[in-house]
Amino acid sequence: MGGFRTGEGTEQGMVVLVTGGCGYIGSKLIRDMAVHPKFSGTTIRVIDNMMRERYVTLMDLPTKSDFEFLEGDIRKDEDMRNAFRDVDMVVDLAGITNAPISFERKELTFDVNVNGGRKVIEYAVKSDVEKFVYSSTASVYGPTKGIVDETYHCKPVSPYGESKLQAEVFCLEISKQSGLDVTVLRLGTVHGYSIGMRFDTVVDRFAYLACAGMPLTVWESARMEKRPYLHVADATDALIFALGRSDIKAQTYNVIGENASMNRIIDVIKKEVPNVQVTVTPSPSLNQLSYELDGSKIERLGFRPRKSLEDGVREIVEKFHALLGSRARHARRILPRTVLAELSES
Ligand SMILES: NC(=O)c1ccc[n+]([C@@H]2O[C@H](COP(=O)([O-])OP(=O)(O)OC[C@H]3O[C@@H](n4cnc5c(N)ncnc54)[C@H](O)[C@@H]3O)[C@@H](O)[C@H]2O)c1
Structure with missing residues (x-):
């Protein structure tokens, strides 16, 4: 040590x-x-x-x-x-x-x-x-x-x-x-942004993929499922x-800040990266599940979340601004890959 x-x-x-x-x-x-x-x-x-x-x-x-x-x-x-x-x-x-x-x-x-x-x-x-x-x-x-x-x-x-x-x-x-x-x-x-951030959870991962010009791949069955x-x-x-x-x-x-569906997350990303490509795959999802939580117990003590999904996505997109240039996007073109296995709660 x-x-x-x-x-x-x-x-x-x-x-x-x-x-x-x-x-x-x-x-x-x-x-x-x-x-x-x-x-x-x-x-x-x-x-x-x-x-x-x-x-x-x-x-x-x-x-x-x-x-x-x-x-x-x-x-x-x-x-x-x-x-x-x-x-x-x-x-x-x-x-x-x-x-x-x-x-x-x-x-x-x-x-x-x-x-x-x-x-x-x-x-x-x-x-x-x-x-x-x-x-x-x-x-x-x-x-x-x-x-x-x-x-x-x-x-x-x-x-x-x-x-x-x-x-x-x-x-x-x-x-x-x-x-x-x-x-x-x-x-x-x-x-949202921190200097030690990970990219194995859905919002940050999707924001990164959108900036890098890669498609967002979502299961049809997961589009309406909500998570906190x-x-x-x-x-x-x-x-x-x-x-x-x-x-x-x-x-x-x-x-929790918000219980959000995949559709909602994609809509937020689209606002920041309008030309992002979204691929919906019909395959059934095995380990996706929906759960929505009530965050009012801590709020009754006086704690209030201040930030939105929009804030988190905007921060990531701003950090990756250089990738949004079209030249960078073409240079980075790779085969679309399914990232669903990595996208989950944490
Ligand atoms: N990030 C999320 O979405 C999220 C959501 C809910 C709860 N949490 C919880 O919050 C905590 C922090 O999450 P995070 O996203 O910062 O995770 P992270 O993986 O970024 O950070 C965990 C840290 O623990 C360290 N670590 C791992 N094993 C260790 C060991 N044996 N001894 C000492 N250090 C060790 C890692 O090096 C890493 O820096 C975790 O307990 C996680 O379960 C995270």
Whole structure:
């Protein structure tokens, strides 16, 4: 395990540990926390095993805050011991995050998300942590009938969803047994720009494909199915919101911006990239499913998502603006490929 420190640390300040802080959500969260008045004088410690090699997420961090980085694995005791030195609060984001691929790497998914997740919360108990926020997913639900809330009986369909549900259950049990202040957030599929972004979920992937001049391929049967989505800025706002609340112990909250169908996502992309080609394939979909979530429980506490699907798509299209030139598009012409296997919830 290696480490570095940047910025002007305040030794007496609070330490917030962000596991998986070099990921899509984590890389934005640590930047947002660094400039947030609530975290002034706070040390933001990141532990990440860099499995996705997103070293770029550690570049150009705001100098205003004190950062510590540990390249380490949440499954290893030695790394956890180092990570948990003097920690006051934890945002637990580390994990194996691709739902469709979790069928192929079931063992790794459970090992990291369940065994690793368990280790993180056990160290939090041992270290007398003040607040623990676990980042779960809308994928724990499985297919739903109508719009459902947090009381709905979850039946996840992917190993990813199942592993996140097991970790959630464990977090809440530990919270009840030990008194640790745990809050679970079930985030919708995230979209929008962050420096550590992934392109294996539907909105970002489709926005990229549209910019690169490649067709969007959708199953006919999936066009009307709805899923919950959330802008990355709303995801980080929700995590910060939960960190600051001491009155929501052992509670679970859906955090969603919008339940949207594939047709709606395509319409939003068409507004930004009007000449995008959409290919509808009649093949039945095996693992697509519809689920719509009610996000009002967290909204009743005063949390409101601020961003739309339009915002997320616009950000990605702006970042890829150079690909939109016709020369670039012709140079990149490749055989259309079905990307459905990779497009799912996370
Ligand atoms: N992005 C989404 O759409 C979404 C939606 C709902 C919930 N979530 C949850 O939010 C969290 C963060 O998601 P993300 O999109 O930022 O994912 P991500 O894959 O971008 O980030 C996860 C990070 O965890 C790190 N990691 C993986 N295994 C590790 C290990 N053993 N030890 C230490 N670090 C490890 C990875 O290197 C990566 O940087 C995850 O728990 C995910 O389940 C994400």
